Amino acid sequence: MSIRIERLRKQFNGYSAIDNVSFSVSDGEFVTLLGPSGSGKSTVLRCIAGLERPDSGGIEIDGEDVTRIPVQERKVGFVFQHYALFRHMTVLENVGFGLRVRGVKRREWEGKAKELLELVGLSGLGGRMPSQLSGGQRQRVALARALAAEPGLLLLDEPFGALDARLRRELRTWLRKLHDRIKLTTLLVTHDQDEALELSDRVLVMNRGRIEQDAKPQAIFDKPSTEFVAAFVGETNRLVGVVHNDEVQWGPLKFGSYSFSDGTRVAILFRPTDVYVSSQPEGSEVSGVIKTIQFLGATESMEIDLGKGFSITAHVPKGVAEQSGFTQGKKVYITVTRSHLFFSLGSA
């Protein structure tokens, strides 16, 4: 099923949770709403499910306006962060619930529920109670339950939020594989940028009830359209400077800024991974001293002092750092390979 959201608005006690949001999702697509908590992403999802009624705007599912249609008739599968499993029912009864309330016979819904448990890799656990399952298993039961009623649309509200990091990665990969197999239109809400970038066909970055950028994951990361997106998706160095002769100078660093006129105050953002660090000049005129080195696993995070109170953060692959003999106090040369400039209202 496809979705079309048209100028959606919703206020809670005078506070705008969603402010003029429009977007569409085509059939079989996996789209993620990414944003910090309070950005309105969950409210959008709840409006689509019918759990929340928008103040204005329209929601179309498969070309049909569903804004006034009750939840029960929208045929959406919803998965909650805290699973929301019925704790007094067995796993099988949980999964079969959607069919049972529609009057499907016991034999039929039991068969279907077993099929779905198999699909999510939990066959044989049908007789357990939800409290006897691990967090990851519970979330897979919740997913099976949402799929059992054969929805045309799957809505996932921070589905992995309550799980630990390793399990979250595992389930992420699994969910993407499942989506590739069943091709169900899916809308995911998350505040975890890795999750959004890895899973989605398209990412909508939300902030303060508005959509900041609607693009493919690669573009969100490489060509952020606003400062918020650049800062939210991945780590950044943020500097503020004033444009002078199509150039911004910040300490020893210079950035070309052709699209801004002279005297404009701009914010410059670049990722620590977009800083090339070398012990030899290699054409770079900018040098600094390594102030601190922090081990992050596959990479080393270095704070490099550029002198006169200016310093930046760079991430260097562990192997490179070892080979070049980067240690605290060592003099290094840097080049910023990619940066993003935004009009800035804020102060330095």
Add this chain to the structure above:
Amino acid sequence: MKLLLKQKSVLPGFGPALGFTLFYLTIIVLIPISMLFLKTATLGWSSFWETVSSPRVIASFGLSFGTSFTAALINVIFGLIVAWVLVRYRFPGKKIIDMLIDLPFALPTAVAGIALTTAFSERGLLGSLLGSIGIKTAFTPLGIIIALTFIGLPFVVRAVQPVLEDLDKEMEEAAVCLGARRWQTFVHVILPILFPALMSGFAMAFARALGEYGSVVFIAGNIPMKSEITPLLIITKLEQYDYAGATAIATVMLIASFACLFIINRLQWWSHHRQEA
């Protein structure tokens, strides 16, 4: 048993605490109740049986258990609604209503009895209203049920309220997303979770109603075979200095209510375990 005794806790003193509990229960509960049995035993089996199987006593048993059960049942339904309204909605005066719930706890039962009788007697505000449509409340079992419902209301409300407050709203949302109608969500999702709390509210209201005396005697009219409750019969026997007879009736009452509470407790345990297992 050994395992139980060895359990470590952050608070020491399991031994003295258990000792005190047993001592306390013995003084306050066990000794007085055993006196009941001892006194009853002085009667001998045949006169015991004669006392408790007399038609007037049997009728009072039927009345007491019947009205207590009905009142507790009514309280389960209305208590659930009251608790629901108090937990789920915001409205002006909510705090006052919340306080009113406890009034039957605080009021001396005789005061409650007089108040109810005034309202429900034939010339009372509600009594005359009901009388005009042919329903007689004062001096009938119906009046007794009203009084027992009054004193039992707080039990169900206070038992259900915390459980309802803890109820995960997402569970209801999950149910409607899966296509459940409102009543289906209520019957299949909410009610099973509230069931243990409803049962304990029922049990407490029922137990309280069985022993209730003060609020009932005024409105009941105490007509033998018709509106005479067992506690009143016990008092009557005591007033006639028939102590053994009074304790005989009391013993039957005690055993019967103990059995009732036991059954309710098992039901509760069973439904609780089904959820938490």
